[in-house]
Structures are given as C-alpha cells and as structure tokens.
Amino acid sequence: MEAADLLHGNGKKPPPPRRRRWWQCSTTAVTLLMFLLTNTVSIVVSSGAGPALLRRYRPATIRLWDGSAALLADLNATQAVLDASRAELAGLYARVGTANELLRTLLDAMAARDGATEQQRELLAAGGGDGWKRELAGELKLAVGPLHLLTNARHGRNATGDEAAVFPTLGHACVRVQDDLERYMAYTPGGECPADEALAHRLMLSGCEPLPRRRCRPPSPKGYAHPLPLPxxxxxxxxxxxxxxxxxxxxxxxxxxxxxxxxxxxxxxxxxxxxxxxxxxxxxxxxxxxxxxxxxxxxxxxxxxxxxxxxxxxxxxxxxxxxxxxxxxxxxxxxxxxxxxxxxxxxxxxxxxxxxxxxxxxxxxxxxxxxxxxxxxxxxxxxxxxxxxxxxxxxxxxxxxxxxxxxxxxxxxxxxxxxxxxxxxxxxxxxxxxxxxxxxxxxxxxxxxxxx
CATH class of the missing domain: 3.40.50.150 (Vaccinia Virus protein VP39)
Structure with missing residues (x-):
C-alpha cells in the first residue's frame, strides 16, 4: 500500500481511462476531412459536370455482357451532358463579362462626375439626371414629353378608357446639342417654320434625328409651279x-x-x-x-x-x-x-x-x-x-x-x-x-x- 500510496498519492486504485466518443475527434482530423470534402466538391463543380450531372443525368446500370452498344449509348449521353454543362459555363462567363463592362462604365461615369467642375455638376443636376443642361421648356418640352392615347379593347388594351403614355422618338445625342436644339425649336406654334436648313443639317450630323419640330407649316414658294407630267x-x-x-x-x-x-x-x-x-x-x-x-x-x-x-x-x-x-x-x-x-x-x-x-x-x-x-x-x-x-x-x-x-x-x-x-x-x-x-x-x- 505504501508503494501504491507513493505512486498514486492515496490508497485508492486509479480510475479506468475514459473512452473518447466519435464526436470528440481531434480538431486536426475534422479540419482534414473538411479540406478533402471541400476540394472534392470544388473539382467537380469547376469541371462543369457536377451540377448538370446531378440535375439531368441518372446513369443506368451498365452491364458489360449486354454488348458494347449500351455502353456506347451511355457514354454518348454522358458526353452530351458534359457538353451542355460547358455551354452553360461559357454563357455564365459571358454574362459575368457583360456585368463587368456595365460596372466599368458606371464607375467611369461616376469618376467623370466626381472630376467635373462645380459648374458642370450644377448643369448635370439641373438636367434632372437625364443629361439635359437646362430644364426643358416651351415647344421642346412639349415635343419630347409624353403624349397620351385613349386605350381600348380593340387594340389589345383595357376597355376602361384609361390613358396610356406614349413618348415621341428623339435621338439620344440631342442632349449634347441642347443650345442648337433650343434655337431650332424657337418658333411660333401654328405659324410658319423658319428657313434654317443649315441648322437642321447640323443637328442631324450631330445625331439629333428625327428632328422634333412638329407644330409649324413649311413656307410655300411664291408662284409655285407644278412639275411637268411624266415622263x-x-x-x-x-x-x-x-x-x-x-x-x-x-x-x-x-x-x-x-x-x-x-x-x-x-x-x-x-x-x-x-x-x-x-x-x-x-x-x-x-x-x-x-x-x-x-x-x-x-x-x-x-x-x-x-x-x-x-x-x-x-x-x-x-x-x-x-x-x-x-x-x-x-x-x-x-x-x-x-x-x-x-x-x-x-x-x-x-x-x-x-x-x-x-x-x-x-x-x-x-x-x-x-x-x-x-x-x-x-x-x-x-x-x-x-x-x-x-x-x-x-x-x-x-x-x-x-x-x-x-x-x-x-x-x-x-x-x-x-x-x-x-x-x-x-x-x-x-x-x-x-x-x-x-x-x-x-x-x-x-x-x-x-x-x-
């Protein structure tokens, strides 16, 4: 007993060793297991075959004694699924590329706005965010703004008589030549159109077409003579x-x-x-x-x-x-x-x-x-x-x-x-x-x- 007391510090027998449960594995083992599992899934997904195979393909049991025809058909089906998966992956890459381009354009526009002068930022703000330097008014605002149609069932719309907004066509580049456009639209509604073909031509070359002048009459030549009969x-x-x-x-x-x-x-x-x-x-x-x-x-x-x-x-x-x-x-x-x-x-x-x-x-x-x-x-x-x-x-x-x-x-x-x-x-x-x-x-x- 003295020897046991010296060894264990008391006269009692040492307790039996406790058995570890399965969930009490070492942290290293769990980490290793997770690493293997994660890398396996990554390899399958990056190959383009994993999701498509899980979603579309249920492999049939291959019996070698059935002959090579069944095996060949099964291999062809697998190849078709892999090709479709690769096509989906290529489409995803294309969409990601498009999104990147749009994001780059947005960032460039934000950088340009941040780098603009205070006066330029005031002009952009005055345009209401649509690019116009100044708020539109008069005939220009009327020609560019929404028009209204009375809806009806005959044309595939509702039969309640509600009004639907329709916007006239206007070249997007018109916002870059607002000064010329405002001069072009400075006419008397219901009167005679000004003789300004050079201004109209300059607007068209700037991409501002179709031209929005709508409520004036072109002048008629004095003493107009009809063309001769054909030929x-x-x-x-x-x-x-x-x-x-x-x-x-x-x-x-x-x-x-x-x-x-x-x-x-x-x-x-x-x-x-x-x-x-x-x-x-x-x-x-x-x-x-x-x-x-x-x-x-x-x-x-x-x-x-x-x-x-x-x-x-x-x-x-x-x-x-x-x-x-x-x-x-x-x-x-x-x-x-x-x-x-x-x-x-x-x-x-x-x-x-x-x-x-x-x-x-x-x-x-x-x-x-x-x-x-x-x-x-x-x-x-x-x-x-x-x-x-x-x-x-x-x-x-x-x-x-x-x-x-x-x-x-x-x-x-x-x-x-x-x-x-x-x-x-x-x-x-x-x-x-x-x-x-x-x-x-x-x-x-x-x-x-x-x-x-």
Missing amino acids: GSLWATPPDTSVVWDAYPCKNYSCLQASSSCDGCFDLRRGREKARWARDDGALSYSIAAVLAARPNGTVRVGLDLGGGASGTFAARMLERGVTVVTAAVSAGAPLNSFIASRGLVSVHVSAAHRLPFFDRTLDIVHAAGGLGGGPAVTGVMLEFALFDVYRVLRPGGLFWLDHFPCSHAQVNATLAPMLGRVGLKKLRWNTGRGKEKNQWHISALLEKPMA
Missing part, C-alpha cells in the same frame, strides 16, 4: 419658283449649277446626267440593264438610292424601267430634296448614320454610290451598321449595288471584304480600281442577300 418632268430643270431659297446662298438654279461642287448634277438637259448608268464598261461602271439582268424580269420593283446623285437621276433612270426608287438626300447647302421632288420623284431626308426608315424585307434593290450618303466615305462601325441595315431592308434574293465606293488600297481586303462576309451578302460581281487621288481606290460590287 417630261424626269429630265426638265424645275422652275426657280419650286423652291424657297431663303436658307441657301444661291437664289436660283442657274446659280446652283454654276457654283455646285457636283459637276453637272443640276444640268439635266446635257452633260453627264444624261449618260449615267447607261453604259457598262466591264469594270467599275455598271449599267442598270446589266444589274437588272441579275434578277428575273419584273422582280425588281422598289428600291432605295443612297447618294446616287444629288439630283435623283438614278431614281429617274429606274423609273423609266418601271422600278420605283426612293432617294436619300440631305439638303445642306442646296435644296436637293426640293429638286428631286420637282422631278416627280420621292426623297427622304436622312443621314448615313440614320436607321433606314423601311420595314424588314421591303426592298428589291439598294444602290449606294460614293460614301453611302453622298458625302465623305463611311468607315468603321458606322459602315458596318449601314451594311447590316441594308441587309435588313432587302428581301431575300434582293440586290445591293455598291457603286464606286472610295477607300484606301489596304482597306479593300483588310476591312471591306471581311465586313461584307460578316454581314452575309453574296458576291455576284466585284471590281476594284484606282482613284484620282493618291492611295485612293474605288470598289464597285453587285451583291445578293441569300434566300435563307
């Missing part, structure tokens, strides 16, 4: 009384013909206008007859001309062959639209950046001369927008005639040809040639919108 009006110079000349430097067509940078465009009795698109030289100059021969007789009925002569001669040539063509023209320094209308033709006042005002699959032919708008060559994203819009308005099988399009030699194969391929137009004819200026080339092409 005489197509090749007769309109009388000077067909135009209000107040907004233009020239006051008659004689002055316009002498001062115009468009060589002979307004001389319909002689000169190049009488011979345009009548002869095919096998190179850049196509004839209307050769182009129409690419389609069955009578299937080219309506079309659009983008910059095909400031005077509307292309539309006149097509009308002689029974084809109705609308001419897109911008009246800046000369009354182009009035001249075209006086020939008994139809014009639309749009710029090259404007979305074409036609419904999908409406036109049989679109002719684009020069730079797609009668002015400088359209390039870059603006050109791609225009080409896709041409594709939109063409019927399947419709023709796109690119006529003497100017570009540099490097852009022929590096920019324009790949862009036309992305749009999806099929080449029927393609010609290139040097221009008069250094490093300038011209492209003429006849392209077709596929049937499917």
Whole structure:
C-alpha cells in the first residue's frame, strides 16, 4: 500500500481511462476531412459536370455482357451532358463579362462626375439626371414629353378608357446639342417654320434625328409651279419658283449649277446626267440593264438610292424601267430634296448614320454610290451598321449595288471584304480600281442577300 500510496498519492486504485466518443475527434482530423470534402466538391463543380450531372443525368446500370452498344449509348449521353454543362459555363462567363463592362462604365461615369467642375455638376443636376443642361421648356418640352392615347379593347388594351403614355422618338445625342436644339425649336406654334436648313443639317450630323419640330407649316414658294407630267418632268430643270431659297446662298438654279461642287448634277438637259448608268464598261461602271439582268424580269420593283446623285437621276433612270426608287438626300447647302421632288420623284431626308426608315424585307434593290450618303466615305462601325441595315431592308434574293465606293488600297481586303462576309451578302460581281487621288481606290460590287 505504501508503494501504491507513493505512486498514486492515496490508497485508492486509479480510475479506468475514459473512452473518447466519435464526436470528440481531434480538431486536426475534422479540419482534414473538411479540406478533402471541400476540394472534392470544388473539382467537380469547376469541371462543369457536377451540377448538370446531378440535375439531368441518372446513369443506368451498365452491364458489360449486354454488348458494347449500351455502353456506347451511355457514354454518348454522358458526353452530351458534359457538353451542355460547358455551354452553360461559357454563357455564365459571358454574362459575368457583360456585368463587368456595365460596372466599368458606371464607375467611369461616376469618376467623370466626381472630376467635373462645380459648374458642370450644377448643369448635370439641373438636367434632372437625364443629361439635359437646362430644364426643358416651351415647344421642346412639349415635343419630347409624353403624349397620351385613349386605350381600348380593340387594340389589345383595357376597355376602361384609361390613358396610356406614349413618348415621341428623339435621338439620344440631342442632349449634347441642347443650345442648337433650343434655337431650332424657337418658333411660333401654328405659324410658319423658319428657313434654317443649315441648322437642321447640323443637328442631324450631330445625331439629333428625327428632328422634333412638329407644330409649324413649311413656307410655300411664291408662284409655285407644278412639275411637268411624266415622263417630261424626269429630265426638265424645275422652275426657280419650286423652291424657297431663303436658307441657301444661291437664289436660283442657274446659280446652283454654276457654283455646285457636283459637276453637272443640276444640268439635266446635257452633260453627264444624261449618260449615267447607261453604259457598262466591264469594270467599275455598271449599267442598270446589266444589274437588272441579275434578277428575273419584273422582280425588281422598289428600291432605295443612297447618294446616287444629288439630283435623283438614278431614281429617274429606274423609273423609266418601271422600278420605283426612293432617294436619300440631305439638303445642306442646296435644296436637293426640293429638286428631286420637282422631278416627280420621292426623297427622304436622312443621314448615313440614320436607321433606314423601311420595314424588314421591303426592298428589291439598294444602290449606294460614293460614301453611302453622298458625302465623305463611311468607315468603321458606322459602315458596318449601314451594311447590316441594308441587309435588313432587302428581301431575300434582293440586290445591293455598291457603286464606286472610295477607300484606301489596304482597306479593300483588310476591312471591306471581311465586313461584307460578316454581314452575309453574296458576291455576284466585284471590281476594284484606282482613284484620282493618291492611295485612293474605288470598289464597285453587285451583291445578293441569300434566300435563307
């Protein structure tokens, strides 16, 4: 007992050792287990197969003695599920990328606002957060604000007679040219519209279109003379009384013909206008007859001309062959639209950046001369927008005639040809040639919108 007392400090037997329960494992073991479990789940999820397999695929029992067909079918099903999972993962990455771009844009806008001067911040605040420098008033506020329609059941709305708000269209870029826009809208409602074509043209080039002026009457020329009956009006110079000349430097067509940078465009009795698109030289100059021969007789009925002569001669040539063509023209320094209308033709006042005002699959032919708008060559994203819009308005099988399009030699194969391929137009004819200026080339092409 003395030895036991010395060993244990008393005369009692030592208590038996306590047994650890299963939940009393060491912290290290639990941590290791959690680490293995977490990494296993991460590997399965990152492979793209985990969620899809759990959600979509319930593997059947594979019996090797059933032959290789069942095994192959099961493997194919698994592969299809994995492919779908990878596609979902790619879509998720794309959405994350889009969200990142939106967040970056928002942060850039916030940084720009924080870095603005006190005066600039006051102007932004005065615009109510919609970009206007000043609070809108008068005709501009009325033209941009909501309009109201009386709802009814016939048009798919409720039958209670409630009013629905409808907002007029206005180019978003108008907020950048508010000063010019307010001058343009400073007119007397119900009166005569001011003669300010130059201001309207400047607004349109700034992207502010369609223009919001709605409640005034355009002035009528004194002594207005109607165009001659067809076909005489197509090749007769309109009388000077067909135009209000107040907004233009020239006051008659004689002055316009002498001062115009468009060589002979307004001389319909002689000169190049009488011979345009009548002869095919096998190179850049196509004839209307050769182009129409690419389609069955009578299937080219309506079309659009983008910059095909400031005077509307292309539309006149097509009308002689029974084809109705609308001419897109911008009246800046000369009354182009009035001249075209006086020939008994139809014009639309749009710029090259404007979305074409036609419904999908409406036109049989679109002719684009020069730079797609009668002015400088359209390039870059603006050109791609225009080409896709041409594709939109063409019927399947419709023709796109690119006529003497100017570009540099490097852009022929590096920019324009790949862009036309992305749009999806099929080449029927393609010609290139040097221009008069250094490093300038011209492209003429006849392209077709596929049937499917």
